[in-house]
Amino acid sequence: MEMKKSFDYKEEIVERAIFNEMQFDEMIDWLEERKNYEIDIKLTGKWFTNEFFKGNGKILKNYNGNIFYNSIYVLLEEGDLGVENILVGRKVIEIKRPRILGAKKLGKNIQKLLKRSFETPELLIPNTFELENHFKKDLQHQVFFRADYEYEKALEWLQSFTQKYKVTCHIEGVLVSFDKQIQTIITGTIEKVSEKEIFVRVMDAFDPIDPLNDETKEYLTKDWIIQISRTGLDKVHPEYMIFELGEELELTKLVLSVENLKVVLNGQTIIQNVNFNVKKGEILGIIGESGAGKTTTLKAILGEIDYEGEIKIFGISARKTKVIAPFIGYIPQELSRMYGNFNALENIVAFGRQYGIPDDILIQRGKQILKDLEIDDVANQKIDTLSGGQRRRVSIAISMVHNPYLIFLDEPTSGLDPLTRYELWRYLDIINKNYGITLVVISHYLDEIEYCDKACIFLKGIGFYDFDTPLGLKQKLPGKGLALEITLETVTIEAVKILNQLPGIDFVIQRGERIRLLSNLPSSELLKLVLETLEKNKIPIHSIENKVEIDMVDYFTYVSSKQQNKTHNITPTNSEIKQENIINEKKEDIKEIDKEKVLIEKVSKKETKFKKSTKKSKLND
Numbered sequence: 001m002e003m004k005k006s007f008d009y010k011e012e013i014v015e016r017a018i019f020n021e022m023q024f025d026e027m028i029d030w031l032e033e034r035k036n037y038e039i040d041i042k043l044t045g046k047w048f049t050n051e052f053f054k055g056n057g058k059i060l061k062n063y064n065g066n067i068f069y070n071s072i073y074v075l076l077e078e079g080d081l082g083v084e085n086i087l088v089g090r091k092v093i094e095i096k097r098p099r100i101l102g103a104k105k106l107g108k109n110i111q112k113l114l115k116r117s118f119e120t121p122e123l124l125i126p127n128t129f130e131l132e133n134h135f136k137k138d139l140q141h142q143v144f145f146r147a148d149y150e151y152e153k154a155l156e157w158l159q160s161f162t163q164k165y166k167v168t169c170h171i172e173g174v175l176v177s178f179d180k181q182i183q184t185i186i187t188g189t190i191e192k193v194s195e196k197e198i199f200v201r202v203m204d205a206f207d208p209i210d211p212l213n214d215e216t217k218e219y220l221t222k223d224w225i226i227q228i229s230r231t232g233l234d235k236v237h238p239e240y241m242i243f244e245l246g247e248e249l250e251l252t253k254l255v256l257s258v259e260n261l262k263v264v265l266n267g268q269t270i271i272q273n274v275n276f277n278v279k280k281g282e283i284l285g286i287i288g289e290s291g292a293g294k295t296t297t298l299k300a301i302l303g304e305i306d307y308e309g310e311i312k313i314f315g316i317s318a319r320k321t322k323v324i325a326p327f328i329g330y331i332p333q334e335l336s337r338m339y340g341n342f343n344a345l346e347n348i349v350a351f352g353r354q355y356g357i358p359d360d361i362l363i364q365r366g367k368q369i370l371k372d373l374e375i376d377d378v379a380n381q382k383i384d385t386l387s388g389g390q391r392r393r394v395s396i397a398i399s400m401v402h403n404p405y406l407i408f409l410d411e412p413t414s415g416l417d418p419l420t421r422y423e424l425w426r427y428l429d430i431i432n433k434n435y436g437i438t439l440v441v442i443s444h445y446l447d448e449i450e451y452c453d454k455a456c457i458f459l460k461g462i463g464f465y466d467f468d469t470p471l472g473l474k475q476k477l478p479g480k481g482l483a484l485e486i487t488l489e490t491v492t493i494e495a496v497k498i499l500n501q502l503p504g505i506d507f508v509i510q511r512g513e514r515i516r517l518l519s520n521l522p523s524s525e526l527l528k529l530v531l532e533t534l535e536k537n538k539i540p541i542h543s544i545e546n547k548v549e550i551d552m553v554d555y556f557t558y559v560s561s562k563q564q565n566k567t568h569n570i571t572p573t574n575s576e577i578k579q580e581n582i583i584n585e586k587k588e589d590i591k592e593i594d595k596e597k598v599l600i601e602k603v604s605k606k607e608t609k610f611k612k613s614t615k616k617s618k619l620n621d
Contacts, residue, residue, distance in 0.1 A: 015133040021045075024097040027129055028070045031062045038136045041074055045126030047081055053124060055079030059131075060092065060144035060242065071096035073144060075170075075242065091185065091208055092144075092172055092240040093124050141245045147173065147238040151230060154241055158193040166246035169200055171228060172208070173238035183207055184236060190243070191225055191314065192327055194403060195361050197235075198228035199326060225316070225323045232356065255280050255406050255438045256301070260309040261464075263296050270296050274309070276456045276467040278406075283432055283439045285449050287552075288458030288465075294442050297458075298410060301440075302330065313406065326355060329399030329407040329437075333414060335391045340384040344370060344394045347383060348401050355402040362401055369397040372434065373427050389420040393427060400431065406438045407431070413445060425451045449473075449552045459560055466559075474555055478506035483516040484526055485548040489540035491515070498537055502529060509557050513542070516554060523547055 015034075019027040031039065039059040047053040060073040076091045145154040161167060167190040175182045185208050192199040202224050227235045254277050261274035271293040278284045286294050300307040303321040311318035314327055338347050348366035349359055370376040373393045383391055392412060399407050412428075413421040425448070431437050441452065449455045449470050457465040457473065466473060474481035488495060491513050499517060500508045504526065507518040519526050523546050534541055 013135060015135070017131045017133075019129045019131070021097070021127050025070055027131070028062055028072070030131070031059060031072065034133055035062075037133050040132040040134070042130040042132075043074070043076075043124065043126045044128045045124055047124060049081070051081045053079060053081055053126075057090075069096045069098050073146075073240070075144075090170055090187075092170075092242070095124065095126060143243050145241045145243075147230065147241060151238070154243070155193060155196075155198070158190060158198065158243065161243075161245060162190050162193055168203075168244045168246055169198075170242040170244075171200065171236065171238050172240045173228070173236045175236050176232075177234055186226065186236060188226075192405070194326065194355070195357055196229060197356065199225050200228055201225050229356075254278070254312075255282075255314060256284075256440065257312045258297075258301070258309070259311075261297065261300060261311065262308040263293075263300055263305060264308070265305070271458075271463045274464040276454070278438055278440060278454070280405075280438055281432070281436060282453040283428070283441065283451065285452035285455045286440065286442045286458065287446060287449050287455055288444065289460040290444055292458035292460045293463045294444075294458050295410070297456075297464075298408060298440075298442055302408065326402065327405050329402070329404035331395050331399045331407065331409045331412060333411040335388075335395060338383050338391070338395060338398070341382055343382055344375070344379045344386075344397065347394060348398055351398045352401040357402060365401050365403075366397060369400050370394075372430060373397060388416055389424060392416070392424060396427065396431065400435065400437070404437065406440070409439065409441045411442055411444070413443060413448065421445070421448075446552045446556050457559070470552065474550055474552070477550065477555065477558055478518040478520050479550070480520075481550055482523070482547045483509075483518050483550050483554070484523070484530060485545045486515045486517070486530065486534075487513055487542040487544070488515065489542050495534075495537075495539050498533060498539070499530070502533060504529070507558055507562070509554055511553075516548065516550065518550075518554075518558065 017027075017030055019030070040056065041059055042054070042056045044052075044054045055076050056078050057074050057076040060075050062072040063070065072095050074093050074095065076093055079091075143157060145151070145157075147154070158167065169186070169188055169190055171186045171188075173184065173186075175184045184205055186200060186202060186205045188200040188203045190198065191201050202222055204222065228238050228241075229235045230237055256278040258274055258276050262272040263270045274293075274297060276284070286297065288294050296305070299305045301311055301313075301318055303318055313324045316324050318324065339350060342350065345363060345366050348369075349362045352362040352366075353359070367376065367379065370379050370393075373396065375390055375393045375397075378386060378390060383394060386394065396407075396409075396412075409428075413424055416424065428439060428441070429451070432439055441448070452470065454467065454469055455473060456467045459465045466476075468476070471481065486499075491510065496508060496510055496515065499505060499515065504521040505517055505519050509516040509518070517526070517530065521529070527544075527546050531541075531544070
């Protein structure tokens with residue numbers, strides 16, 4: 001053990017140990033006792049070309065549990081054959097030796113089997129091992145896995161950490177295509193982890209046997225995303241995998257960004273200057289009338305039509321549809337795309353197979369999702385026998401089965417009654433909160449904006465209009481999202497005209513007998529002005545309420561008609577008409593009761609007068 005001084009004069013304790021090839025078992029024991037520390041290693045020996053080799057690196061893992069041999073895995077960081085540096089990048093090597101004590105006790109047949117296992121030429125045959133322990137704790141920021149035995153364990157580790165940390169990787173294996181197999185080393189960042197595959201954004205890739213071979217670059221270009229899997233074509237089949245934790249991810253990371261989007265079809269500009277973004281975990285509503293450009297925007301995002309501008313999903317161009325496909329889900333408006341003669345689980349399996357997920361995994365996931373969506377009781381019923389709301393939930397389950405990070409929903413509540421619409425939004429909230437899935441929902445129902453974190457507004461004849469939170473949108477109106485609400489005894493054109501002409505009134509919204517006034521005047525001043533005006537013009541008031549929070553119907557009324565007319569009448573909904581009728585009926589009842597009271601009083605007075613006159617005449621007689 002040595003005492004070593006660094007340049008800042010702080011003493012550093014370094015433990016060194018040297019072993020030769022005959023002391024391999026002792027070295028394994030030494031490493032086992034220090035398994036909680038990071039260990040550096042220097043090696044000398046013969047390379048597979050029979051040339052003298054020296055190099056250094058780090059101990060990744062040591063194994064001493066096998067009855068046949070002990071082994072260590074080393075990440076070589078530098079290596080020289082004489083004066084020539086042979087390593088283009090880091091490389092993992094396995095060094096293994098027969099267990100001496102165990103080999104003596106084995107029978108002849110087992111010894112022959114053991115000997116055969118070492119007939120495969122080793123990349124490096126070392127003769128000395130120099131180990132250094134700087135007493136740095138191994139905090140598991142860097143982990144190593146062998147793909148043959150530990151692939152599932154690697155997937156579990158990644159699924160635990162990729163949600164919170166940026167993870168970089170060093171993967172060695174074979175790139176398998178239709179007509180060839182290429183040894184390759186890849187460095188990059190983990191973009192996604194599925195049940196059986198790892199998606200890596202390539203930073204660098206090369207052939208370790210022939211580093212100058214450009215063929216690897218043709219298949220693995222920088223910034224491409226490659227799939228790591230133990231099966232399949234055009235994928236890297238891994239041998240060794242090293243993952244390293246980086247910076248902690250921010251929850252504000254953009255999932256979707258749209259900048260200066262413009263779509264031109266047949267020479268006509270359909271939408272332009274579209275700008276919005278979605279952060280991880282948010283719900284975005286794309287709201288507007290039919291024909292305003294909502295669906296066109298979605299088609300551009302999904303890569304179904306050409307466009308100008310820039311659209312990125314997880315930082316990847318939306319034009320790379322095959323690359324981003326595993327990360328997103330899509331729920332079309334038409335439910336007919338599902339197989340009507342299949343049940344819910346059969347549909348989930350049928351659609352999920354396109355992602356290469358085994359049937360048993362699809363069934364397991366499907367059952368859990370259907371349970372969370374409270375539709376597991378009809379999982380074995382044919383789709384054609386389900387209600388509209390139930391079929392919509394099955395379509396949502398199908399879109400979730402490959403664990404997407406982002407789901408697009410095209411008019412999911414269209415055609416549903418108000419109660420079913422509310423229920424569906426409750427399930428969307430469960431998906432968003434419990435599964436952490438970001439949602440982009442297209443709708444023409446204005447009130448559904450209130451369920452969203454952010455809203456993208458489209459107006460017919462204008463296209464993209466604004467993007468903000470629901471509260472932020474309403475606060476851009478006069479009154480900053482608040483209004484003075486009046487309910488008149490009787491609404492007349494003259495009454496609305498008088499209110500409309502008041503100084504300081506920016507906008508008048510009439511909905512049945514309720515009138516909302518938008519104004520930037522102080523609330524007390526506005527209230528006084530309106531009361532005095534109504535009293536002066538002898539307009540009876542049923543009720544008046546100050547600082548009423550406006551809704552998105554008011555917002556759309558304002559923004560869609562501000563260039564037309566200051567006053568805009570909205571056709572009331574059936575429920576509003578019913579409510580107004582009830583109010584009017586009650587008012588009429590009150591008026592009738594009042595009339596009856598007056599009539600009774602008049603009759604009563606006449607009867608009293610008649611009785612008095614009759615009594616007087618009798619006395620005279």
